[in-house]
Amino acid sequence: MAISARSDLAADLRSVVQGEVRFDSYSRALYSQDASIYSMEPAGVVLPKSVEDTQAVLEICNRNGVKVLSRGGGTGLSGQTVQEGAVVIDYTKYMHDVLEINVEEQWVRTQPGITLTELNRQLRPHGLMFTPDPSTASRATVGGAMGNNSCGAHSIIYGKTVDHVLGQDVVLSDGGIANFENVSGAALEAKLRVGGLEGDIYRTVRDVASRAAPLVEANFPKVLRRVGGYNLDLVNEPGGLNLAQLMVGSEGTLAAVTSARLNLVKIPEFSGLAVLHFK
Ligand SMILES: Cc1cc2nc3c(=O)[nH]c(=O)nc-3n(C[C@H](O)[C@H](O)[C@H](O)COP(=O)(O)OP(=O)(O)OC[C@H]3O[C@@H](n4cnc5c(N)ncnc54)[C@H](O)[C@@H]3O)c2cc1C
Known part of the structure; x- marks a missing residue:
């Protein structure tokens, strides 16, 4: 994904999401791996605080033709939680009640x-x-x-x-x-x-x-x-x-x-x- 498209997407998400929107290179590197052998860099990561946050991610990504990838602990062994250019949704920080x-x-x-x-x-x-x-x-x-x-x-x-x-x-x-x-x-x-x-x-x-x-x-x-x-x-x-x-x-x-x-x-x-x- 081009850098300008990525920062536009991040800005769109930040304008509505109450949780964290992390598009920095450190976060993208962190979420480029899980327990599998694969390594693929996502466009960015969202840590939603609510159903509404999750809805916003799906709606905005759908509108922009961007892949969305839900992630839990990332312990799956087949690369299910890494995807090039996707927005990863990580529920572990806030949606765990x-x-x-x-x-x-x-x-x-x-x-x-x-x-x-x-x-x-x-x-x-x-x-x-x-x-x-x-x-x-x-x-x-x-x-x-x-x-x-x-x-x-x-x-x-x-x-x-x-x-x-x-x-x-x-x-x-x-x-x-x-x-x-x-x-x-x-x-x-x-x-x-x-x-x-x-x-x-x-x-x-x-x-x-x-x-x-x-x-x-x-x-x-x-x-x-x-x-x-x-x-x-x-x-x-x-x-x-x-x-x-x-x-x-x-x-x-x-x-x-x-x-x-x-x-x-x-x-x-x-x-x-x-x-x-x-x-
Ligand atoms: C050493 C080791 C031992 C293991 N032993 C076992 C075992 O004994 N039995 C077993 O079944 N598995 C085992 N696994 C595999 C894995 O740990 C389990 O399947 C575990 O339950 C996955 O949980 P997770 O939160 O890490 O999922 P993740 O790896 O984060 O995600 C798994 C899948 O669920 C999807 N997902 C996560 N959250 C959501 C959501 N909110 N909405 C929609 N989709 C979502 C992801 O997109 C992904 O496709 C093992 C793995 C390792 C590394």
């Missing part, structure tokens, strides 16, 4: 920038936990776990991240907001009739998922920890459509998540370690 804990129904609503370890620290007094546990949990965020459909050692018992995401609040590519969760019946019919980008998404996803269903059934590997590709096998709930299931594992390519409602399980009363020796 737990918004609501429902102990009775066993769910939590949280912002995306909280680490998995910190989320579970806040849930512990309630005897509850969010189960995905990659070994990077002290740095990895809820946003990143959803982006990668993270697993971890205990996913054999509890399942993948996608099995525990109940809903998401997202910012779409045009800066509009939407709530994605399982919708069915009259609510789904209403979504399918809505105008604008959100309605287009519902209509397109239902069409693509229905047409792809036989291929998905025949070809998607039936293994416990399949996390590659879009979850076209899960999006069609019986009688409904759940776009949050499609978002999980989409590696930030579909929308920016600003909060999520997550299923929790009771912390086991006892835990132990068994070491098996093989001859």
